[in-house]
Amino acid sequence: MRGQANPAPDKLPQFSRAASRDPGSARQASRLNRLREAFTPSHPIAQAQRFAGRRGLLEQLIHLIEDQQLHVVLYGDRGIGKTSLLRIVSNLARDAEYHVSYASCGSDTSFDSLFRQFAREIPLLFHKDYAPTHPEVEAGGTLATLIGDKPLTVADVTAVLEKVQGTRILLIIDEFDRVASARMREQIAEVIKNLSDRGSSIQFLIAGVASNLTALVAHIPSIRRNLIGVPVAPLDRRETAQVIEAGSRQSGLPFAPEAVSDITDLSRGLPYLAQLLGLHASFHAARRGGEAVNREDVVAAAAQAEEEIGLRLSDRILRAIDSAAERSGWPALRSIAERGMIGHGRLLANDVAGLDPTSKDALLEAESDAEGESWHFREEAAIPFVWLRASRAGQR
Template identity: 40%
Template sequence: MALPNLFRSSNKRKARPAPPEPAQKMRLALPDMFQQAANPSQASDLPRFSASAADQPHRRDDRFGAARMKLRNAYTPSQPVFDRRMFAGRLNVLKAAIRSIEDQRLHLVIYGERGIGKTSLLHMLTAAAREARYIVVYSSCGAASNFDETFRAVAADIPLLFHSDYSPTTEEAETGTSLASLLPTRKVLPRQFGDLCTKLTGTRVLIVLDEFDRAESLEFRRDLAELIKILSDRSVRVQLVIAGVAADLAELVEHIPSVRRNILAIPVPLMSAEEIGELVTNGERTAGITITPTARDHVVAISVGSPYIASLLCHHAALDAIDDQRLDVMPADVASALEQALGELATRISKTTMGQVKRLVNESGTELLSLIASASLAGSGEFDSALLDAKAGTPTRAARCKSIVAELAAQQILIHERDDGFGKRYAFIEDAVPTYLWFLAARQTFREDDVAPQRVRVR
């Protein structure tokens, strides 16, 4: 079947302008092999880097080269947002976090799915805290994280001059020594770190532990729970902010039911359509490009509230437009971005699972599967029959979705089931699968409809 215009036009790339001639001297002085390397124009069919390592486009008058460079800071799907100007929405979450730190002196647990924007939010929170002169220590956990290493590093970032036993004029304080110098050489225990914290004066410290779900050690969790308990029992000037995916954090709080009232758990929800719109606009402004209203509608609809997906689509779509020597991003570019995103997602899904996905799509089509996927996306990974009802729209479709889910879960194909006493809850076994299924359905709608935006809608 021939593809509609939408897909064909996105593949049509104009030839790039020829790169400048290399210096004659170079050509004479180097043997053949090196001449080839020094002269990219001789291999002009091969893809080239578009800018030098010093971030300069190859030609000063190359406005597309310049736009491409600006685009790198505009949509950063593989990196959290560091720049305030690129941070969209989330005002309520940020406000709630700041208030609970400042007015209630609580420890925070910030949770949500991968890609929902936790790290970006933490960057904004830590910037605001630094502005208020908090000492902020940010640490990203890894599989092997343990209490000793993590909190020794934290102590190394807190100057000794804030310890009540060391006035700012003492030699140790003046030489820039840190709290780490007071820790024992043996493994640091929560009590020892907690004791040090009680001695802090004249400042406040925010310890941010991001990606906490990656830490595998149970002992680390137990130690951290104990530290929160110690800090909460005494009035100290140190607060913890722990971020990660939900299940692991619930487990953390389970270790210390007695301190639940000292911890506030803040979920990071999906973004509203307006917030995604703001993300798109921020990027347009930074990159100096325009995303047409229809293309923007597609991005908002396909991303279903995920800043990661919106950022990924805008990034690929804008690159596509620039490759095509345009500064306006059109629906065709979004369609092509979707293709690239599908390709990228596919590499993150195991071979066995991909086989199961393909078989299922062949058997059942994408419509019901995409409804199930959208329930999973809306539920931050987990969904139940109520969420399926809400997404399916009609009782017949809901019943068909539920029967597919029950059957897959029973056979442990793609979906697993758990019952926490409040009814059955489901989740896709591999977390890239719901997005992949959702994208497949969006592509289908693009193809059927030749880009009528109202057909690709948030369900």
Template identity: 35%
Template sequence: MRRPSFLARLAEAWRSLFGSARRTELRPEMSRARSPAAARRAPRPSASATEIFTPTRPRTARRKLVGRAPELARILDALRHDGAHVVLYSERGRGKTSLANLVATKLRAGGIVVVRHACEADSDYDTIFRALAADLPHTLVASAAGEEQWLPAGPLRPQDIADFANRLACPQLVCIIDEFDRVRDEGTRTRLADTIKLLSDTARPVQFMIVGVAATLEHIIGQHPSIQRNIVPVHLPLLSDAEITAMLVDGGREIGLTFGQQVILFVLGLARGMPYMAQLLGLRLSQSALNRGAGEVDATDLALCIDRMIDDAQSGIGLRYAEITSGARDRDMVLTLRAVATAPQDRFGCLQATRDGATATIDRQRVSVASVDRLLDGGILQPTADPTLLRIGDRPLMYHVLLLALRDSVATAAERARADRATDLQSLGAAAD
């Protein structure tokens, strides 16, 4: 039996939601007063929606992460016990900085000194190391000189850092360098690799955790075979559906809301494992429910949330979508984008795509190779080492495609539900006759 398509499944979910939530209709201006039944059902709030759902902020120790236990354990083992350096990488929004925050908290709780720096496009070896040194407590450097003289003047070299490590008055120092992908200067990558080699070879107690947006280890630190064995690479995967469900259910409990099962299904379908998107949907949906004075997030909130997110995207992504699809007239491109946006992905966001002549197949949907190639040219899809696997290179565009497709299917499902109701009424009328 053919598996129903992703959108068909969502539309079906919508239909049952809509059916079971007939009382809600799609009216945002619905009663603001919480019904006694809803109030009885709703848990007591202990925090606000913006405290719990944080799409624009990495998580800090105050707010729990869902999942990530295996990655946390691997990173802590590497830093605490193996004397290794860590490279944590993934696409944007998967939770690297949030995890780095948790790593820093755990290390500090165990008495390890941690310094941090987030790079910018014009950061280089010099600015990064001076910023890390400035983050060190004064008491930890055996030097009579002020902080600005801890490191020699002039361009820093790896040997300067090794010498500096000798003057540290702490048994272990971990330096977290975030957003390393932003650094444009290639020399910085080479010098950092040389520093890692020097520190590792001489067993000095300074370790790095390098964090950045990249699809492979080489993308972030460059090709440096000499340091491969000193590095533990951690490619951060997408969250599982169970983890995203936990994010919604636990978050909802803290703000006094429940997320119905069907709503959760929608969030899972839209977020596709991305914590950023799950947080954004969690926030928008709960704000909408709270505005209505409701204790449960339902179909009304979902419809409003989809509309709002499409509107929010209008300027940038909306234009890009219009350009790529020639204002949605290029049907093959519209279908290709839909196939890409809905195809099952592996834990690292890659999807199966095969080609045969002028036809490509993505998740059993046949599209033209020309459209796939255009997406590859534009970086919306990226090749991988495996010729049958493609990586999604533009998540915001994919979300837009999904939201548009969903709005269509929601409208269709709502119409169908209305038609069903009309039929119900007619048959009721007929029965009464």
């Protein structure tokens, strides 16, 4: 109609940094920023004050490294908290005056590139052939000055590292499962054996996604007495509650006891999932103006987490999950996902017995190792996705 003003278009969503310029929105923006810092599912925890649970495992790792002077391999499923553990151990070791070098592997990481990185980070001061007043030491030289341009061999690395003295050195290798080269795994094992035989002050702490020790490190028999595997199990209920309580303290937003219980049930001891649900539940409560997180916030968080995790899955797997639910039912899928969550992703014959052959072939891959035949989901994110969807389906 002539003379009638056009309706104002809806205001676009804003980043909270922009919204905080409005004095009326500043308090809410500040509250949301605290929530983002309190729950961090997308990256590991490195600050001791934010780390919760795992106290017994931390004590075990410190004992193995410090008292028994063993090399340690941490293994477990993705999202179980291995990298957070490594970060905390790194900080605690540095506080105890260990020299710590940290490397994260990729598919293209080689033996040569890994140990060149470590050599660049270890001061030449700790090499027994160099006095503190040596010009290269005073200039801040590192062990990298002792290695040439040719690709490093096990003998080269051993020759340099065995002469380190005057300090304890902890070499941390994260995401070791991403190393594609079987030969590199053998070389790491050989270096560990050589340094152990020579009584070196250097220790390794290695972590990766695996269901057992032998899946990560080769030549186990030759270094059995020098190396120990430590599985990272799911959090227990008390530890999961501690994770939520730690986030609640930092954010200043309390959780109702039943909300903590619901997140504990849904996360099944997976720190990543507990953090994700805690984050989404907190945001839902804050945006509705709630003074505490309640059960309805957790229900909304579970739906949002399911949708978010589903974005990481291929269309093929999503269709396979829906087809499997039609054939075998959500309860069967829920049971399989639960076994995968508490079994480092490894499923045994009894675990998948309720799945029809077509669905089994579409969703799972078989593998054989020293422990026998087992199965795992073709895509890792399928485990928490199936668990959340099946759990929500059971509530409807």
